[in-house]
Amino acid sequence: MTFLLDKSTFIGRRWELSAARKALSRTRLLTLTGPGGVGKTRLALRLAENLRNKYRDGVEVIELATLETGELLEPAVAEALGLRGVHPDPMGLLVEHLSHRRTLLVLDNCEHLDTRCAHFVERLLHATPRLQVLVTSRHSLGVNGEQVLPVPPLSVPEPVPEPVPGLGEVQAGPALPEEARAGPRTPSRTVREAARHDSVRLFVERAAHVVPGFSLNAGNFACVVRLVRRLEGIPLAIELAAARLRTLSLEELAYELDRRFDVLATGGTMALPRHQTLRATIEWSFRLCSPEERRLWARLSMFAGGVDLDTAETVCSREGIDQADVLDLLAGLVDKSVLCRGGLGFRMLESLRAYGCEQLTPAERQWLRRRFVGHYRELTETHRTDQLVHDQLDRYLALRKELPNIRVALQACLDEPALAPLGLGTASAMWCFWVLAGALTEGRYWLERGLELVPEPGRARATALWADSMLALRQGDLDAALPLLEDCRAIAGRSGNEDLVPYAVRTAGVAACTAGDTGRGLALLRESLALHRSLNDMDGLMFNLYFAAAYGSTEDPRLAAEFGEELLALSESHHALVSRAYAQFALGVARWNLGDYEQAEALLTSAAQFTGEIDDRWCLTQCLEVLAWIAGARDEHERAAELLGAAHALWQAAGASPERLCYHAAWHERCTRQARHALGKPAFTSAFRHGAKLGVDQAVTYAIRPPETQPELRHLS
Template sequence: MGRRHEVAEAKRLLSAGRLLTLTGVGGVGKTRLAVRVAEKLLRAFADGVWLVSLAPLQDEALVPHAVADVLGIRDETDRDPLAVLVEHLREQQLLLVLDNCEHLLDACARLVGTVLKQAAGVRVVATSRHRLCLLGEYLLEVQPLPVPKREEPARGVAAAKRFPALELFANRAAAVIPGFAITAENQKAVARLCRRLDGLPLAIELAAVQMRILEIDQLVERLDDRYRLLTGGSGAALPRHQTLRSTVDWSYDLCTPQEQLVWALLSVFAGSADLSAAEAVCAGEDVEPVDVLDVVVGLVDKSILVSVADGSSVRYRLLSSLREYGLEKLNELGKASTVRRRHRDYYLRLAEEYEKQWFGPRQLEIIAHLRAEQDNLRGAFDFCLTTPGEAQLGLKLVGTLWFYWSCCVLRFEVRHWLRNLALCEGVKPRGAPAKAQWASGVVSLIHSRSDTVLQADDRSGRPAPAQADPPVTSLADIVSDRSDLMSFAVLGRVELACSLVFRNSPERAVPLCAEALAVSVAYSEQWARSYVLRTLAMAYWAMGEYDSAITHAHECLRLEYVVHSPQGLSRTLDLLATIAIGKGTAERAAVLLGASEKIWHRIGRGQSKARQLTGQIRVSERRARKTLGDRGFERAFQRGLKLSMDEAVACALRERSEVSRRGAPQETTARAASAELTPRERQVVELVAQGLTDKQIASALVIAQRTAEGHVQRILAKLGLTNRTQVAAAWVSSTHPPGERPQPR
């Protein structure tokens, strides 16, 4: 509210330069202004605007990773993370908003300076209490909202529109007292209150919440009493930074003792927290577990906590200024180390529980939850790193999260924590606990193995020998339960199978993959299964059995895990392109290579750039170019580049449908192919048959509309059909005998 001039000025400064830093005291609204400016500029940047919240970070080394996380970059090499980020941004045209830079100024300045120097299409908006001190930096000091002067009385509704501070108070007060508005009777009191609070938005919002229990005159009177106490009765105004502090103090005093305590305890969460985490950390500190929810709700009602819906759950977070205040109170209570240790222990228990459940059907859910807890995991590691005697448990957490590092391709981060925690223990990383070492080795190994298929030997067209060997570690040092044992057994088999393929013994790899596949299927897990299926497809490709290779690659593509994994999807598309060359379908190979390239580029690892760096070109591209010519190859490649991820999956699966249609009636083929649908796809088909739209399907299944659209596209590809009417007809004919067909809704 009331920031029209600042938004216009920010846009002007960004057109004049490439770096704008919004400065100002805490609570003045720097973040909201940055977000508003970003919204206004959405159409000006072809590659979008991206908001990176740095408030949860404490380790400067992780600043490039925080940016990469938001941009979706998943680099799997050992390169400097800042160099990887710059490489991704070099051809982008985007606006990067770095929020809350003040506690990481050196790292932020280094990142911004490097990006602006090497990525000409990038502009940056930073919010900070201090400038970044970079050449070409424009500054815009964010001022408090305008308030009426003493000699300038407000006049009812007109006052709210004329003075944004009053409008903000009225808006927030109406949220707790429906129907509240500024009137001739209360206008002076509201104006006096906003003057007292210096027009600071956060202070005004905290005060407005108290309207639930106080009349406006009582609110002003009590605030005046507090200010007279703080200024020694002189009535002099407090400096603005003290104004916010005194308002937060006041809000704290108005909380119940339990709310005050939980406020302080929740400040250990680096990001947001769900109720389970809040209960684990807060219960036992004069708060019963059953009371935590009521206290949390009370803090939400007082605008101390912000509640955010996250899928099917709700998470809670403190604004950065209120979190800083809570940490101060926690230190005053002398409980900071105790509570941070309890926070770390909770996430260690969570990691151990998820590790036990990992080799099973909950993998997507587990990864989604751990991604949401990324800031808190970093906070737990930071505690272990900065607290004497805690590094060993930090190393244990590194090892326990091996599956998370592997799935999310956090190669640099696992090594960062392993190296620094090992140094705290006075040993080199090689002297760290076996499981932590194994975790780091597995991440490197899996991703180096997975890409070897792209680097075919020029003479044979077969995979080049692998450069990495599995980390040698005693099984007893790693396995802690049956789930661990199953994961290790499957990974061991598939790694051996990979080695056999690389050493030109693919026929020996097939039975190993079959064993690993049987275990994965029995446990309903998808992560290792996708790795096994790609290896199996690679083995059949190496033996020249292209149809079998396609069958297993398609089976891999139908896994929900792969559809949600850009890396897994890209690798499978690359493999299918290589198989297509073997079958003599060069144009199809070029399209698949284009589709793969787009996904690799999106996650910051364009294969074209990688090949320029290594001097290696995929044999599939060489052969496709030779067959089609450069112009023909580029035309097909560009078609692939235009495909979305869902379209790329549909395109990759279409080959099987086209083959199955030859010589068979469409309805018969679709009926046979319907047996290959996943349970979720069967649900979608049934709803399509009832005449539901993608939006209605998404609502019925409680999924995103884009996810529903993707399911429909994959179903069309699997069934070899071209429209929803055909899907409905095929489904009805295959599931209902004549005379018992359901009617469309």
């Protein structure tokens, strides 16, 4: 979430909070509507925090402003809920996950996805009877059963009569027009009465951030009242105005706003509608910036997820902005509350970002888009997570932070055919990221859109074909994977593409194993291994060793253990932490099949701890599964049942099951059968359900603690 100032501060809104609570007691869908900058997000977040204890299965807040296309709505929501899985139908996965949960789902900033979001919410509510949804949008969704709560601006005081000169009061600025002074017969006359209004309280609080010691008093309250009335109580407009106290006195600020708004009013209607009031305030703030600050504001509007200093210097410096000046310009925009600190470094509210985007000239927009796309193409290439490097984990975390901006770059490539090859290369370079993040559906979306726009049978297409095929195979979608793989192998077989052959063969091996033909699959994986070795391709070798060790663990556990040992040694020699965790898992499964329970447990607990810390649900789930088998083999059947339950919850969240993996299926069935027989059905069910309710963090803690400490842990949940 993005806020101009400290997000912990929340002023007023008692009536709205009460009305929203009452509405949610009688409806399953509540939409908070209102113009930009009115405070819908702040209200929704405070409401969600206040209601957290009312929902047994939690409150989930999902920010949609950075989502560039509605086609990614379902996978984005699923990923935000921790459903980072292999299921090719994210909507089905969401329905399965939420169908029996008492949850409040908050969807923030939905207006740009209106039709898609309405359809999504309607389907979700129909299929999940206990779910409630809270939406913020500039307009209603139009869904049956929706209750709409308009969010008004903050309350403003009645106008203060102009002081009579000579009575000891300073007249601040010109008088308001007669129609603005008209009001009830009993206007606010005291500081105390003015301070009761939320708009005044917000202005004073924000002003105190800019001018330490600022407070409302008899000498300034009339000017403050005039200001907040001019700004119609719109929170964002008030915050932008208060930020100007760094360079203007209170009286000068009121005068500047009066002058600006009077010019606008004479050009149209006498009274400015609220959306025009906010726009006028933003425009006024824009005009008061230096020319360089204006250019940077406009150029930063490209960054949906925020921006750090280095990226701002790289992308935005040119034609009127010197790279050496970017830091000072960023500081200036922070001082003016155009930017706030957070996320990658600097972020901009959506209303300000939208205005900045409008200020880009066509020529500026064109070169900026190309520089933006080029930057993120280079970033994804230099941050590949499929390479044996010491900063493997740092690369993954950096890509996760930059994902909203990468999405903007990918969408820009789809919108401009000349950039399509760059987009395809970007999506391909991220194939391993899509796997680790559990964003398989999103990865396939970008790859397949890019493949449609790049039909030429060259290296870029071949790479994207095997990457897309790998993602489809992880989702168990053989029907989609096999044609992609055939096209890839045809291109790789052409002269000059010899280095692509091992990747095509490797993917074919994974496809065969996925289809149940493990013998043929392992033969292809060994063939690919030899090819990678001949080319001295250590990165490709890394993945081949993993697949050969995992899929071969039940067929030939000794050979699988050799592959696992080689992968572990390779990962450790390069300090590649993510690869090491997968090596530990694959070797652990092989050791299990060889009957070496102690070594298997040590490897798997280490992998579970690491993958739990980085939230890699796929590897973690498999580690918990095999640790359950080890507990069962030691006759610790209650622990086995609980670990099976913990793994089951994660299998479900991933839209997967151990029965679908050849190296899990038989052992899973055997462990479940033995634990149920040893404990009896009621005790097994109780332990299994207890494990399923642990949640990720407690499941990891339970899995990696020594068995003798487990009884105490059972009481934590």
